[in-house]
Amino acid sequence: DWRIGGPNESDQDLVGHFHFSMTDAHKRIVATNDANGRILYLDEKGHKVDVFGGDGEFTKDGPCDATVDAKGNVYVLTCVTGVILVYDARHKLVAQTPESLGSFLASPRFVPDGKAVSLTRDGSFVSLKLTGA
Secondary structure, eight states: OOOOOSTTOOOGGGSSOEEEEEEOTTSOEEEEETTTTEEEEEOTTSOEEEEEEOTTTTSSSOEEEEEEOTTOOEEEEETTTOOEEEEOTTOOEEEEOOGGGOOBSSOOEEEGGGEEEEEBTTSOEEEEOOOOO
């Protein structure tokens, strides 16, 4: 058992409003912190092992959800606009969902055969074709 964060936490990456997202292929917990605009990875013992974002990257539209595919690409849902931003395993922005697909409620969930699905704010299911990521 372990606990991190809370009002006495000195690491600012561990203070704020978190959204638990998933565990990745390396058994790391992936969470978003929309208070500081960061994507956080924790190991099985609750230690911070990686973090990215911040520095104005999500200033206007904090991260609310993140999922990671088998290649380590990170799909970040923005809180206000509902855009999905795609980062490669080195945390470089490589793509985002087109406006034509609308505003999303969740970052993609990966299903067999390399496909991904998500929900839009109008209640539609969307099958996403992931190219180049």
